Amino acid sequence: MKKLNVALVGTGFMGKAHSIATAVVPILFGSPVEIERKVVVDIDEELARNASAQYGFTEYATDWREVVSRPDIDIVDICTPNDTHAPIAIAAAKAGKHVICEKPMAMTVADAEAMYAAAKETGVVTMLSYNYRHTPALQMAKRLIDEGRIGKILTFRGYYLQDWGADPSTPLSWRFNKEKAGSGTLGDIGTHVIDAARLLVGEFESVNSIVKTFIPERPLPAGRFFGPAGQASSEKGKVDVDDMAMTMIKFANGVCGTIEVTRNAWGHHNQLGFEIHGSRGSIAFDYQRLNELRVAFADDPQDAFGFRTIYSGPHQPFGDKLWPVAGMGQGYIDIKSIEWYNFLKAIAENKPASPNFADGVQIERIADAILVSGHSGVWENIQQAGR
Ligand code: SOE
Numbered sequence: 001m002k003k004l005n006v007a008l009v010g011t012g013f014m015g016k017a018h019s020i021a022t023a024v025v026p027i028l029f030g031s032p033v034e035i036e037r038k039v040v041v042d043i044d045e046e047l048a049r050n051a052s053a054q055y056g057f058t059e060y061a062t063d064w065r066e067v068v069s070r071p072d073i074d075i076v077d078i079c080t081p082n083d084t085h086a087p088i089a090i091a092a093a094k095a096g097k098h099v100i101c102e103k104p105m106a107m108t109v110a111d112a113e114a115m116y117a118a119a120k121e122t123g124v125v126t127m128l129s130y131n132y133r134h135t136p137a138l139q140m141a142k143r144l145i146d147e148g149r150i151g152k153i154l155t156f157r158g159y160y161l162q163d164w165g166a167d168p169s170t171p172l173s174w175r176f177n178k179e180k181a182g183s184g185t186l187g188d189i190g191t192h193v194i195d196a197a198r199l200l201v202g203e204f205e206s207v208n209s210i211v212k213t214f215i216p217e218r219p220l221p222a223g224r225f226f227g228p229a230g231q232a233s234s235e236k237g238k239v240d241v242d243d244m245a246m247t248m249i250k251f252a253n254g255v256c257g258t259i260e261v262t263r264n265a266w267g268h269h270n271q272l273g274f275e276i277h278g279s280r281g282s283i284a285f286d287y288q289r290l291n292e293l294r295v296a297f298a299d300d301p302q303d304a305f306g307f308r309t310i311y312s313g314p315h316q317p318f319g320d321k322l323w324p325v326a327g328m329g330q331g332y333i334d335i336k337s338i339e340w341y342n343f344l345k346a347i348a349e350n351k352p353a354s355p356n357f358a359d360g361v362q363i364e365r366i367a368d369a370i371l372v373s374g375h376s377g378v379w380e381n382i383q384q385a386g387r
Pocket of ligand 1: 162
């Protein structure tokens with residue numbers, strides 16, 4: 001296969017993470033296709049120029065429209081705020097480029113469906129950056145479930161707790177703005193747990209939620225709206241998205257679940273986790289201890305029964321390709337690199353990647369139903385794929 005040229009759109013935190021991943025994939029795993037980090041795009045020329053030098057791209061540009069249709073570009077990597085995902089992804093897919101896109105997929109279910117339709121028409125490979133699912137310990141949970149090691153799943157208890165939004169003086173960045181973000185905590189971090197729940201348990205049938213905004217106004221940012229939190233100005237602006245969503249779930253396979261997501265949980269910095277209880281055992285995972293998977297098997301001897309910790313290493317999925325000794329520790333860049341490896345492998349084999357735009361549409365439908373239920377107060381059914 002010929003060398004594929006990558007265009008990265010967006011130079012913030014995620015642009016940086018993806019750039020490190022694309023740089024190290026060949027070293028860690030041996031890249032399934034040869035790639036060149038060709039052009040980096042940011043509407044701010046200085047940021048684009050600096051990023052191309054710092055992240056190791058050949059060129060920089062300020063207009064994604066010109067770049068995504070260039071004949072020499074093969075892969076478009078979307079790391080911009082949520083309101084631009086749909087236009088960039090649709091233009092790129094229509095131009096026949098493979099697309100990897102940061103989460104959440106889109107601002108609305110309709111936009112997500114349009115992105116999926118555009119990619120389906122040209123047959124390009126798509127991937128959504130729900131990176132936490134690639135954590136080797138979480139993939140180990142999937143392996144244990146698939147092998148029936150905890151029996152039949154009974155319940156799923158998921159959460160994603162952060163605290164960067166808990167302080168009312170944290171400025172109103174784009175993540176608190178419906179026009180730019182589509183939704184708040186739910187789209188930003190809740191969709192990661194929805195992705196994990198679909199992977200580990202299965203499709204959602206219906207949801208019943210409480211959704212709240214705890215801090216209805218915040219100081220406007222003194223500097224860039226899109227940058228890191230930064231300085232606050234003395235003027236205030238309205239928060240028009242959710243701070244918290246608490247959801248009960250009926251899965252299509254009869255499993256019952258809950259998901260709690262908030263950015264107002266002091267002390268919890270980036271805590272995505274879950275417990276899954278089965279008829280023959282339990283599994284627990286918490287991203288702040290991403291190298292550990294806690295398990296309890298009903299068949300263990302009674303005098304030594306209880307949760308025990310499996311520490312990630314070469315025996316878990318992808319662990320063999322990372323570091324040779326359990327206990328050396330895997331981290332955020334490792335999982336971002338696994339994500340990119342999986343995407344490039346799908347391109348090389350001309351197969352769908354996971355999670356892809358079809359998964360994304362389903363996640364958007366679930367997130368939308370959670371917000372609707374937050375208003376209606378009743379159970380909301382989820383439209384199933386293909387219907
Ligand atoms: C902010 O809440 C954020 O950067 C999310 O947007 C990411 O998806 C999450 O992984 C870390 O926190």
